[in-house]
Amino acid sequence: MFSKINRLRIFAIGIVITALCVNACSEDAFSTFNNISLDETVDGNSLRVGVQFSCAKPEDVYIEYWINGQKDKIFTTPVSIQKTKFKIVLTNLKFNSIYQYRIVSGSAGVRFQSDEYSFKTKDIPDQLLGLYHAGAKIQQELPIEFKKGTMLVYNRETPGFIGMLDYQGDLRWYQRFKNTGVKVAHFTQNKTILSILAPMNYPTSYGNEILELSLAGDTIFHLKKGEKDFKQTIHHEILINSKKQYVTLSAAERIIDLSAVGGNKADTVKGDGILVLDKYGKRIWSWSVFDALDPLKEKNIIKEAKDWMHANSLFIDTDGNYIISFYNNGQIWKVNALNKKVMWKFGKGGDFILPKGAEFDQGHAVHINYQNNLMLFDNGTSKKRSQILAFELNGLTKQVSLKLCVPLPEGIFTDRMGSAYMINKNAVLTCVSKQNQVLLTNKNGDVLWSMMCANTPYRVEFVPFSKSKPFIEGF
Template sequence: MFSKISQLRIFVTGIMTIAICGSSCIDSVFGTFKNISLNETADRNALRVSVDFSCAKPEDAYIEYWPNGQKDKLLTTPVSTQKTAFKIVLTNLKFNATYQYRIVLTSGSLKSHSDVYSFKTNDIPDQLLGLYHVRESDEQALPTEFKEGSMLVYNRETPGFIGMLDYQGTLRWYQRFNNTGVKVAHFTQNKTILSILAPMDYPTSYGNEILELSLAGDTIFHLKKGEKDFKQTIHHEILVNAKNQYVTLCAEEKVIDLRAVGGKAADTVKGDGILVLDKSGKKIWSWSVFEALDPLKEKNIIKEAKDWMHANSLFIDTDGNYIISFYNNGQIWKVNTANKKVMWKFGRGGDFALPKGAEFDQGHAVHVNNQKTLMLFDNGTSKKRSRILAFDLNEAAKQASLKLQVKLQEGIFTDRMGSAYLIGDNTVLSCVSKQNQVFLTDKNGNILWSMMCANTPYRVEFIPFGKSNPYIGQL
């Protein structure tokens, strides 16, 4: 795809001190480029290109690049510091497009650059064609925030796939997997993508691998079940906390004598827990529903023993404690990380009186949004109609007030999965999983934008370009 570039002597331009120092001063500041080449990445990703080169001595370097003939759309990579051998990956590219680039060395206010070279990216892989189709888009009504970000999508079947799409449905970033599906993926505060992976013999959103990737495609962390302290199957959620530790939901099993409620002397009850691992794979903290509830006191435990609570989302609150949602009992809990006690239960039969009309069946993608309210996607199984809810919780007084209710239009419904996130202050991005659809609506449920998915999306998360720059931004 790319040809090797011959050895090149670098030149300093635009610096007033050049005339004073002369060429001997320049040579003392910067060395010589060697072995410059432009290469495909190891996975032959059409939206990532690697510029490889070396210098005679340790240097700070980055790449400037732009669409052919459009230097006003200049892009830059992060600076790689004090290296002699460089491998700098270019991102934020288009398929089947020609670009120009040059290497820049920097030392304080002094800069030097190579000649300008060009390359052309490959076309979109056949596997990714037709996966997403924008059906409806009211350009004038779309908020600026929505146009200035991307949506994180993934395929849970094999071959697996993680992608980031803009509002036009254009694929801006992707990663493919051959023998495993992507059960869930999350964009982190470190500009990485953290995911749970598993082959097809794992059910729904359960997995046996943790993988963290940089937006340049590098593997930051990879751990498989059975390695280090990763002993349990994990599911539905994977996050990075403020200490750069991995926080995930995990499956918990306990053998219990259930004869008193009509079961067996050694019945297995399958519940849920929270597992925290550090960067070495060591367990730092854990919690289990068995610490909070006695299965023998649950009236439906015989029926639900194989999937007792079914935790489906996890969020780290601003105070560092965990908010966890359960599908089967329609509740959301807050768990104290210091003493492992349940601080409150919200939802069906919980500690808060729900405002009239705000009762929800099940909650998915529970989180605290940018307006500091507790937001969730309500499947609405009893009404066969899904909606989005947000509550202001007075935790001390155990009082709740409804701050947002978006009823999706008649016929738009998913009894499992789903997500909803605020875009700006007045629109909501909703994933209606079982209908393979994603919607942007106003607060009255009016559809401003919609997209069809060829696969079943578990959740669609929105990432502003301000959080993904310089790797993914405006084209």
Template sequence: MKKLLPLFLFLCSCSRTAKINVSMNAPSWMQDQLSVSVQQPDKIPAVFADGYILMNQRDDPGSMLITDAGGHIVWYHQVKGTGCKSAHFTHRKTILCILGDKTYPTSYGNEILEISLTGDTLLHLKKGTGDFTSNVHHEVLLTADDHVVMLTSTEKIADLRAQGGGERDTVKSDGILVTDRHGKKIWQWSVFDVLDPAADKDILHTRSDWMHANSLSFDKDSNYLISFYNNGQIWKLDAKTGKVHWKFGRGGDFSYPDSAGFDMGHAVHLNADGDLMLFDNGVSRQQSQTLAFHLDPHHRRATVKIKAVLPAYLFNERMGSAYLTDNNSILQCSSKRNTLVLGNREGTPLWTMRCTFIPYRAEFISREQLLPYTFN
């Protein structure tokens, strides 16, 4: 069993209502992985200057890092023998992540770990526990009642003769599994529930990774928003019936300006304004950007609210994320360029962090979100 390395943490205060002060020292080799430069110091919003950034490292030993705006590591957790494939700051003020060793590619793994900011392991599910029997990838979330939601790998034997394939070809794709905290299945869904791979004219080229779901989040009504890299779409999925309410993006149900077209997206979510926000890799244009849309499901129209184009040197063909820090600034992660950028709504860089590792995503956490925890 993999050993969870302890944090060097001190818990201060014994009152439930008092602030909990967490103090620790990151090793110098870890701190040396980050460097910050500020392009427009007078434009940095106070909420960002006082806030924090969550990142993860996918190599062994896997780690989760929280830094301040100066690039100083204020909290970290390492896991020996495996990588941390993705990480979220939860409504419980905990860190929830996917673990997987080097035998698992990119964002795939076989374990789920939840830890508190004081270093306690609150949940540790391993593949094979209960109904958790498939690989987990890209995303793991907690529902409001603390059930575990994960993107999983799934496959189906399909007759692909209509597309020039075989009578019993294997098609690999994606699903959603919801379990309790012991791994018992509560709900399950698969792409195969709503799509027939034999109807896809390109299936012989994509059957080893059909659709490639790469993010999962909650809509305001607690249904799911799921994004697919290969077909450039985002779906709203009913969390009870599995019905697809709508498809947004290339060939989807909504009209939107051609100038805001996106082909491959990551980190899809509803932002603080209630708009659908994503990091667009922009592979067809060789230009990455952040987009946010106000969706009108009744009239099937989408209005562009944010179009923040990254500088050409930060083109990021895979991975990445974008999150609002306030109404006028966006924290963007250009993973393949090892760079985080705080920019305005037009994409102009205000602040930059360079990393020696590849940051899959970079989540912004405000000081208020952390309370009652504070960092030294």
């Protein structure tokens, strides 16, 4: 883990290729691999190394690599198809370690491989030392699923940072940013990391950039506020839908005459919305709370005009409609993605009668879990005790049943932010933001594992190796 890394480190000075490639097959069948060199990534990332080379004719090529002395555990990159010039990035590396690799091509069941070469990775950057301290309380009770994946973390302040950590607290992937913080980040169904970025003059979880990165470090999509149809400040959430469009929460403002309720004739009311952009930055769809509610009919509108509802999470349901949560009124809505109508409201004053003992104050990181239940992290501000809840909802009959209630240990509480995601049917990964803690608990709330963070984590998502391989997988 970060806290145990020896500061008396031996840095790798350059990367040495230890052998020359020899063409061991007829050139009628395969091209020779030429001009082989290793290239540091643009930001000098210690956990990514690029291998550059060329072939005389188009080939399908990949690279096999392994830690020196561990040839029984070979990692393989995705295949680069029909190229003559290549730059293949090796990921899933360890800091300050010697690796061997070989280039492989083949077709029709015939394999051609280069000789073996070696390189040494650099050590962990000073900026990332000591950020996370992980430790299991009951090692033997840790679910095997938890050991087979990583946690997505990020730093919202400048300099920004996105990382993926294993259960031992070891960094398995990272990306750094100089002049922006990372307001939120998600691992997508496309094996990419999608984030909202912003400099320090943007508050809390609000941002002015959308950035999607591949796990090889390539920029898939990057758009700044003011470009194309990206005109509004965005916040708290960024997702990709099934059409590969970008879905985010956005700020919405209206100038409204509030004099009838004690305000001014031209007051600014700040609400929230949903913005959908395509891969070219064109607005495809949008919605705001002003489409659903009249501010003049809200009893606390004068007090809340500067932050009327405060949407804090967004989820695309299995039917393609949107589930959006609001901090200020303690409600969760389902919004139709076609006609923009609110399909139901769940929570305080909503359409469902909550089971006794299942009331919640605010919901964060609201989503549909793998058991098809609505799951949320309840800040528990009225009780000063946070909990995790999951409900089975019937949107037609408005019936609800409580499926999961995990009270966090007494004294474990965060009145803002936070997240909770199921690892399996018996274990939950929870981010307790304001106490700078990440916990793995069982369904009774007993702590099996914990991690302290030097920064304040907004959310912590779990990414199984099955979803991130071959870029990140078990050693």
